[in-house]
Structure formats: structure tokens, C-alpha cells
Amino acid sequence: MNRVLVVAEHADGRLNASVAKCVSCAASLPDAEIGIAVLAASGAAVASAAAELSGVSRVLLVDHPANEPALAAVLAPQVARLAEGHTHVFGPSTTFGKDLMPRVAALLGAPQVSDVMAVLSAQRFRRPVYAGNAILTVEAPADRQLVATVRIASWQAAAGGGRATVERVTLDVALPNHTRFLSVTAASNDRPDLQTAARVVSGGRALGSAENFALIQRFADRIGAAVGASRAAVDAGYAPNELQVGQTGKIIAPELYFAIGISGAIQHLTGIKDARTIVAINKDAEAPIFEVADYGLVGDLFTLLPEIERQL
């Protein structure tokens, strides 16, 4: 029996979409029994959403005022305690999971496999390295706990309809007060979430300015897509950092991806290689983005985007 504990990411009383993907990954371990850990200030709603995920047998709910906003240093000792009796502890490869899970692993004295894209057995996993230029198969020791982060672009969300039990847990764990949350500034908009959107429109350096980047936003809104950006566009200040797609930004897998004015550096391609259909628009016919695009259109984006909008 492989007993997997999935650490739930959540905000504003809502379960993050990454959790259902972690559950799918956990369910692909042989003979898996899956629990979800919800650490919140008041997490009843999140816990009941987690309990509906198919394949989950129980949800462990820890309500504590220190748990929101989430701080890795505060959550890690609690997750480490909840991990007792589990063979695997999974979290998403989002900034939440990337921050938290290695801290949990170190407290458990366990190794961590980052960015699991495939499960071959309870100990064997495939993960990307070198910006996705190589896929590594690793084997973890069978006699120790294992921590992993799940590359969410590689997994389908677990279905709903489950009926797991929710158990409230009180932990006797000392929590540090050396780390304090001050603020978060998020570009609030009504667009779909970049990491889980079915359609994404990304703009690159060729947009030339933050004002011109509004063309990307307008086109995205027209087709109901999330907005992304290349590193070059973010570095140039055309788009905020949380929109960066690529090796060190977000790894995404939409049904339809538009790369507009993006040349296609390998680090960017790493972030989109699981997209179902890639459309590239670029002035430079030699741009590497055309090597991976399903549909390429060579030309000036400032002329082509309005034309495409008119045709839709």
C-alpha cells in the first residue's frame, strides 16, 4: 500500500486547480491510498471541495489562524507531522509547492523529486531537466519517505464525485514567528488563470511597449484566453512577472496557444511544449518558434492581429 499525502494549495476559500492534478498523479502510483492535507485559518469549504475529488479517501483539516496567508516556514512543520505514516508527500509545482515542499522534505530527512511528469512505479519517476532538453528517470529508495512536486501541466485533473471523509486534526507543533506576511499585489482581472486556461495568448519582445501589449490583452479577451508573456517581454516591462511562461516562469498546457512576436528561446518552449495546438505569429521566418508551431504565420503582428480579429 502506498499512502500518499497531497498538500492542498488554496486561497480565498477556494481549492487551487493544481490539487486535482496532484491527486491524478498520486492515483497513478500502484495501490495508492490518497489523503489531502488542508492547512487553513478556516478551511471547511476547502476541505469539502477536496473531499469531492475522485480517488481521495480522507481529508485532514488543520484550522489554525497562523495558516493564512500561507508561509512555508509555518506550514512545513505541520505537514511534516501530518506526513507520519505516509509513504509519499506530494505538492504542486506552483510557487506555493516549490517553496513549501523542499522545506518539508528536509524536516522529514526525505529526498525530493521535483516536477514529476510521469509515474513509472512507486519509486520511479520521470522529470524534466536542463529546461526540458532532457527527461530524467530517477529511482527513489523504497525504504524511505519520498517528497515530490507534481508538474501540473503533465496531469489531467481528477474527476469530481468523490466522497472522502473530512477529519479535523489538532497538531501539537511549535510554529515559528520569524516570518511574517506583509502584502500581496496581484493584477486583478477577469481573465482565466494562466496556469489552467484552455486558451492562452502570449506576447513577446516584438510588441515593443507596454501600450502595445494591450493588443495581446484585447485579443485574449476576444477569444476568452489567459494572457502570457515571454521573458523578454517581462524583462522589458511590457507585462508583469506573473505572466512569464517558460523554464523559470509558468509551465502551461492549454488546448490552444498563441505565441505572438515571440522568437521561441528554448526556455520559453519548455513552458509550452505540452500545449495541444501552438500558433505562432512572427516577422522572422527563421524564428525557432516556427519549429514547434502547428500553425505559423510570418508577418507583422500589428497588421495580422486586427485581421485575425476581424475574421473571427
Add this chain to the structure above:
Amino acid sequence: MRRILIGIKRVIDYNVRVRVRPDGSGVVTDGVKMSINPFDEIALEEALRIKERGAADEIVAISLGPEDTLQQLRTALAMGADRAILVRTAAAIEAPAIARALLKLVERESPTIVILGKQAIDDDCNQTGQMLAALWNRPQATFASKIEIDGEKARVTREVDAGLETIEVDLPAVITTDLRLNEPRYVKLPDIMRAKKKPLDVIELASLGVEAAPDLKVLKFEPPPQRQKGILVKDAAELVAALRHKGLV
């Protein structure tokens, strides 16, 4: 002495197109340019700026790796680190063991801040800083895009999925760098000459009482599946027609 420790990893240069060896045992490194991991360069640059602002007295660059890593530490000294330590090991070493070794050096050097890259661009693990912070039982501020030191505290802005988060941590603490924290300076020739006089110590990993033995067994490297090259369409109308045909718009 307010000391900053920074980590330096020797990796295949950012601009090299990495290829998997035909036998799947690793990636091609023969004759390939090696450099400081870009995130570590950003860590060093930030340490230099903190010191230039008068909030630190000494910067110590630390690396774990084979003898060749001395090249990258010399570059770090030329950039402005005050001294460097190579923890020599010929064996491959994973994040948990690196964190244990760094903890030993932290205990010796008593830094106020440890700044590491958020990930190395070779294994893309993103683990070491968080593991060190846990073992040290100190705060972590990962994915930093802004660092302000204020006496015994640091205010760190972090690049998170939702946007920019700011936290306050008591020092000492571990901070890991994100891309937009700064733009590292270029090394000039006189700096390289001056750096030759700076202390560069070499110690053996075993002398720290840390074993390199990896937890994870590397079974094989494979090239990623290639996407099929698609088609070029001639204009907007043809593109929209193609997407319509596939039911995508």
C-alpha cells in the same frame, strides 16, 4: 562582522543547446562552455549591492563540486566576493547533501544572510535554499525580486503565481533569487587581476562530515519527445479557417 554567504554552482552555460548522450548516461559536456548558474550570479550581485549600501561587511562565495569549479569561484571573486571556499567533491551531489554541507559552513561562518539561486539551470530542482533554511531552523524568502535590509530584519518581495508577495523575515535567513532581482555586473580585466590575491580555500566534502551518496538513483536521460513541425499559413484568413476546421475557435 555582518557576513553574506552566497552559493555558486558550475553549470552548462545558459546559451548552450544541451544534448543527451546517445547512451542515456547524461548530457554532452565535452568541450561545452561552463558558467556560473545565472541565478547564483544574481545572488552574488545582490550581495554586492547590499554590501555597497553598507548593510554587510563581507561576502563569501561557496561552491560544492569538482576541482574545475575553481574557475567559477575565481569569477565570483572578480565580480567582488571577498573570499571563496570550494567544498571539493568529485561525486554527484544532490540538494539534501548540499544543504547539509552548507549548514556546516553556516555554523562556521555565522552569516546574517545566505543568498542562493532559486534553482540551478541544469537539474532545475529548486530545493537547496528551502532545505538549508529548514535544517538551520531559520526563515526562507524564496524567489526574491526585491530585498531590503532593515537592521535585524529583511523585507523581501517574492515572485509568486498570484503576483508579488512581500514578507518580512528575521535575520539570519535564507533568500533565493528570481530573475528580476537585478542585472549582474560585468567583470573587468583589473578585477580579474585583483581577484588573484583574494583568499580561495579548498576543503574536502568529507571533512565536513557530509556524505555525497545520492538518495535518488539516476536510471537514464532521454531526449524529450519532439513536436511535429506544423505548417505555414499564408494569411490571417487561412489561419482562422484552419483553427475553425479543428474546432479551436
